[in-house]
Amino acid sequence: MFEFTVQARSGRARTAQFATPRGTVQTPMFMPVGTQGTVKGISPQELTEIGSQMILGNTYHLMLRPGEALVEAHGGLPGFTAYPGPFLTDSGGFQVMSLGHMRKITEEGVVFKSHLDGSLVNLTPERSVQVQEALGADVIMAFDECPPFPAEREYIRASLERTIRWLERCLTIKRKSEQALFAIVQGGIHEDLRQRSLDLTLPFGTPGFAIGGLAVGESKEEMFPAVAFTAERLPENKPRYLMGVGHPEDLVAGIALGVDMFDCVYPTRTGRFGYALTDVGRLNMNSSAPRRQLEPIDPECDCYACRHYTRAYLAHLLRAEEMLAPRMLSLHNLRYLHRLVERAREAISRGQFTEWATEWGDTYFKGQTPEWFRKALHPETARPD
């Protein structure tokens, strides 16, 4: 269980199988986010059809509403949401920071006011694991603090050390062997702090490791060197999960640096706002041009929207504020990211990931490929195999 079997490598990029109790997934993979027990607007049947593998659920939201006991009464997230495949839940830590009001962080944990009704809620490492056990995901996350950006070096250091003590408490309370708990490496964008976090985290030998504390406001020029530094130092034989990322270009760059798992609300959120992801960048379906275009969003795409609808029709639905518009754009965007990682896996299998990613970037950035992306595709130090 939770075996991670690398099948091919191309530079630092790798493709692997990750065995979970609810099925084996193929990495690199993008995980759609089902914050409140649903990937917004999309049915489980559609998730399966578009090639979703593992779905992310949010501990913070689900513990507040409907409460983890109700989810547990359904047999966990698969029974509650009717998605039969693997799930991953976050620890709630990140969302307490971004959504909770008047939060107070102590050694014990976090006290915050619910964004729903203002009630005081206590979230500790122990409670986080208990909630995640009730939610029943295949992969659960250690309760950590993700400091904001920017934060003082001293704060980040103290925080990452407390996160290690919280990790220890998570592992102590955890009871279910059918759930893999991933530790999270922190340290912001500072190499010495990342190294410190790695030194303290790796000895726990959890079945996977996450790169946390990024995509919180820093630039791509700051973020990707931190990804490169951290990913390179994580074990070869365990999955690496870059949390809360992302955009198409971030997936390609992350894969180049050896990342295996990604999640982000971006494809569904930007879809609800009327944007469609393509190889030539993001189309604004709210603009006037698509209203007269009788071609699909992307003729190469095999999603339901691209097989059935013109841009003109989808643009009409958007203007008319019809529910089918956000539904179809979300579906397309998720399928776009799944196809992107499928193409990346295929290129890795051929041993030509860098070539494929360079060509993809040339098209995507329209010949203006930024330096951070180029650097991610060509990390100076090749990891010794």
Added chain:
Amino acid sequence: MFEFTVQARSGRARTAQFATPRGTVQTPMFMPVGTQGTVKGISPQELTEIGSQMILGNTYHLMLRPGEALVEAHGGLPGFTAYPGPFLTDSGGFQVMSLGHMRKITEEGVVFKSHLDGSLVNLTPERSVQVQEALGADVIMAFDECPPFPAEREYIRASLERTIRWLERCLTIKRKSEQALFAIVQGGIHEDLRQRSLDLTLPFGTPGFAIGGLAVGESKEEMFPAVAFTAERLPENKPRYLMGVGHPEDLVAGIALGVDMFDCVYPTRTGRFGYALTDVGRLNMNSSAPRRQLEPIDPECDCYACRHYTRAYLAHLLRAEEMLAPRMLSLHNLRYLHRLVERAREAISRGQFTEWATEWGDTYFKGQTPEWFRKALHPETARPD
């Protein structure tokens, strides 16, 4: 083409096949409403799966946005919406009355201000047919006036006579033989005016007839005698369409009186508001009870929502304002009405419609079956066959 073949009768109720260019439909049938070129929240694939047969499009909305030319450029509503089966479009007359501002009705037609941008729009019998020809539905409707309720007898009489002159103009301008134009019988709830409208309308011998001017605010006690009176006097060998109706009990009563076709926004609209249709009445999924119920909305229902979700899950989605809630409740409600007419057809085939409908009513009204419903199931005068 447009042949209507009665296959079985039970009292005044009948089941028939109605042949249209895009496929043969089985009546009695309920037509989901796709006002702006989409049944709100539901994909064409889902419509097919739940047993939808003919979809209604609204001339008023589509001519204003995106304009009929764009729909025509897609090959009409089937190409635009990707629903491959038969369509019916209304004439726009009814919605000008309910949505247009500062409308002015003359012998020529109606001038109104668009509810979208306030621009002045002219809708005449000729323009209505031309728009409907561009939209390309299989069944199109004559441009009529549907007087409000209540209205003066004299107004209703003058209006129904003008509607006849408009019908004549519609038939004169109509060019496409692959579209059946249905005439609409008006006359409010007055038998003599209904008779007058019938006398003037029937000689046109259109391939189907609609009962218009009802479900506009009158009580069920006023409406159903008017349905009974009109339906009984329409030809046996042509479809009868009761416009803008409706609720489950209205479908059962209408079928008892010999109606073949129904349409209404009710199942999708009430679904979006959080209500689920069942044989024991409408469930309010916003109330507190469903939040803890681990059973489906209706264990007898075969819709996606009932096969996959508990009431507790759907109630959670509603509280969390998740898009999947209106989508799933709309889907269930449409399937409920389709199943209802399927059961009605089956009872008619067995020659036991009244028995089935009585039993259905006993459950639905919880033993308090209203007089108007009982009367509809037992019309005093049996139609001579």
